[in-house]
Amino acid sequence: MVAAHEDAVDSLLGQHQQIANLFAQIDKSTGEHRQALFAELTALIAVHENIEQQLIHPLAEQKAADADAVRQRIAEEQDAEAGFSRVYDLDPAGTQFIEELAALRDAVIAHALAEEEQEFLQLREALDDDRLAQLVAITAAAPALAATLPAAPPAEVFAQAKAAVRRALNAEGDGAA
Ligand SMILES: [Fe+2]
Numbered sequence: 001m002v003a004a005h006e007d008a009v010d011s012l013l014g015q016h017q018q019i020a021n022l023f024a025q026i027d028k029s030t031g032e033h034r035q036a037l038f039a040e041l042t043a044l045i046a047v048h049e050n051i052e053q054q055l056i057h058p059l060a061e062q063k064a065a066d067a068d069a070v071r072q073r074i075a076e077e078q079d080a081e082a083g084f085s086r087v088y089d090l091d092p093a094g095t096q097f098i099e100e101l102a103a104l105r106d107a108v109i110a111h112a113l114a115e116e117e118q119e120f121l122q123l124r125e126a127l128d129d130d131r132l133a134q135l136v137a138i139t140a141a142a143p144a145l146a147a148t149l150p151a152a153p154p155a156e157v158f159a160q161a162k163a164a165v166r167r168a169l170n171a172e173g174d175g176a177a
């Protein structure tokens with residue numbers, strides 16, 4: 001159950017925090033644990049970015065945000081997907097893994113901050129409480145959807161996340177895209 005006070009923006013902000021925490025945990029971990037955390041992060045990011053692409057960015061563009069900023073965020077999400085594929089192919093015990101992971105983390109965190117400043121706050125202003133409460137049914141489902149995805153190469157995880165988010169939106173009757 002979603003806490004009564006949590007709206008769609010709260011759950012997306014919580015995921016940004018969770019993503020930052022997972023990057024830090026991967027950095028500190030070793031061996032199979034590092035690979036498992038990287039798979040967990042890939043799945044969460046894949047679902048989170050697909051919820052944004054299929055629901056949040058289109059709404060932001062319609063209701064609140066600058067269209068150029070939204071396009072820029074979508075381009076960054078595509079770059080992040082490519083970044084996950086690059087890191088996945090590296091030896092998790094190597095220094096190159098840590099360097100590429102740090103670059104990916106910096107890009108993902110800058111992307112998240114830009115969303116928070118240029119989309120989320122505006123969406124919360126533009127949408128009424130009922131709509132925000134309705135959207136939370138999808139946004140708050142991200143961790144549960146991510147848990148259904150396989151540990152696989154990132155391109156496959158992102159493709160499966162896209163399909164899973166589409167099914168969830170159809171089930172909610174909320175195909176905003
Ligand atoms: Fe995003």
Ligand SMILES: [Fe+2]
Nearest residue numbers: 048052112115
């Ligand atoms: Fe985001």
